[in-house]
Amino acid sequence: MSTSIAEINRIVRTDPKQLKFLFKSPTEDKRRLTRLISHLVPYRVGLEFETFGAVGQNYYTAKELKAHKSAEIDKMLCSRLKIVDFREDEHIDPPIGTPYKEDDRDMNEVRVSFSGYKQLIPFWNTIQILKKCLVIPKVNGGIHIHIDAPFVREHGGKKYAVEWFDQDCILNEILQIFEGYKGTYNQRHASTSKANWVRVSDYPTIEFRIARLTYDYKTIIRWVIACSDLVRRCKVDYLSKKVIRQLPRIEKSVTSNGSTFRVELDPDSGISEGTSRSRTVDRLNDLQDQIDQLHEYIIYRMHDDLTSSNYTTYNRMPF
Numbered sequence: 272m273s274t275s276i277a278e279i280n281r282i283v284r285t286d287p288k289q290l291k292f293l294f295k296s297p298t299e300d301k302r303r304l305t306r307l308i309s310h311l312v313p314y315r316v317g318l319e320f321e322t323f324g325a326v327g328q329n330y331y332t333a334k335e336l337k338a339h340k341s342a343e344i345d346k347m348l349c350s351r352l353k354i355v356d357f358r359e360d361e362h363i364d365p366p367i368g369t370p371y372k373e374d375d376r377d378m379n380e381v382r383v384s385f386s387g388y389k390q391l392i393p394f395w396n397t398i399q400i401l402k403k404c405l406v407i408p409k410v411n412g413g414i415h416i417h418i419d420a421p422f423v424r425e426h427g428g429k430k431y432a433v434e435w436f437d438q439d440c441i442l443n444e445i446l447q448i449f450e451g452y453k454g455t456y457n458q459r460h461a462s463t464s465k466a467n468w469v470r471v472s473d474y475p476t477i478e479f480r481i482a483r484l485t486y487d488y489k490t491i492i493r494w495v496i497a498c499s500d501l502v503r504r505c506k507v508d509y510l511s512k513k514v515i516r517q518l519p520r521i522e523k524s525v526t527s528n529g530s531t532f533r534v535e536l537d538p539d540s541g542i543s544e545g546t547s548r549s550r551t552v553d554r555l556n557d558l559q560d561q562i563d564q565l566h567e568y569i570i571y572r573m574h575d576d577l578t579s580s581n582y583t584t585y586n587r588m589p590f
Contacts, residue, residue: 273300279307284492287391308388311496313503315355315386317417317476318491322484324405325379327362336362352400353393356384378411395488402486412484413454416494417476418502422509424475429463431512432477435505436461436469445469445479448497454481477502 274282274293282289290308293299327336327344330351336344341362349357359381381401385394423429435441442459445468453459453468457480461469470478479498485491 272298273303276307279304280311283308283311283391284496285489287395290388290391305388308391312388312391312499314499315384315419316495316499317356317382317384318495319415319417320381320383320401320405320484321378321411321413321415322381322405323364323378323408323412325362325364326357326359326381326400326404328364329400329404331362333363352397354383354385354390354397356382357397358382378408379405381405384417398486398488398491405486407484407486413480414482414484414491414494416479416482416498417472417474418479418495418498420471420475420477420502420506422475422506423471423477424473428509429471429475431509432471432505433461433463435508436471436477436501441501442468444501445481448494448501449479449481449483452481452483454483457481477505 279293282293290304293304294301326348330348331344339347344362345358348359349355359379361379364379383394383397383401385391385397420432423432436445437460442461446453456466458467460467461471463471465480468479468481470480472478477498479494482494
């Protein structure tokens with residue numbers, strides 16, 4: 272018997288180590304598992320921890336660290352952790368227990384990236400390592416969450432994303448995701464620059480900048496899932512409106528013989544300047560039906576309700 276959606280949801284959010292047993296189980300539909308988990312973490316995720324401490328010194332001696340360039344050490348740690356990317360500004364920092372001066376100059380930035388359901392377990396392991404190697408400053412510190420969003424590089428995509436995330440209702444959702452925490456530096460806005468709650472960057476990512484510093488996996492993955500869902504919703508809205516913008520532009524003029532239409536559309540559309548009015552109207556109705564179906568296709572493929580037992584996907588475009 273297949274594992275329920277609710278149980279898969281719980282495992283991803285609390286103990287992803289169980290996933291390796293699920294994928295080995297002969298009773299599980301591997302494609303179903305992949306689809307359900309990928310719905311929760313559909314995009315590559317990057318996290319920036321502004322913190323005290325360092326990871327490198329817990330794996331290598333000071334002599335070994337000095338013998339390699341910083342980028343080489345990052346690659347060695349990334350390979351050891353089995354995640355997409357790992358970087359830290361400083362590989363040597365006073366160990367836990369050493370008094371820290373609450374000053375930004377003493378802070379380290381540790382960056383972790385993971386992608387896809389296969390890296391949830393390595394990500395969980397990485398968080399446990401960070402918990403042992405790093406500390407939480409009394410005043411400063413925080414997490415910036417980057418969610419991949421390639422659509423912002425398309426024409427108009429960045430502007431649309433900024434306007435979408437800068438809506439008051441979306442900013443309220445973001446505040447709720449982070450349990451009312453606002454930090455002390457960023458402003459309640461979305462922008463292409465820093466110093467705001469949300470930054471639409473050229474990487475291209477949507478960056479959420481008001482997460483408090485924690486090394487609790489359950490909390491971090493909850494934030495990641497919620498932020499990923501916001502990015503997905505923005506992407507769905509952007510793509511659906513992009514499709515609608517591709518509808519034909521029609522100019523109507525009145526002559527002594529009645530109304531005529533000038534239509535600007537792709538030659539394969541079946542409509543041209545000489546097309547009769549009735550045929551033009553019929554063809555436009557067909558095109559609108561296709562637009563509606565495409566919107567449904569986007570919703571099914573990108574915005575399924577994970578709590579629903581009727582998890583439907585199309586194997587091909589519906590028209």
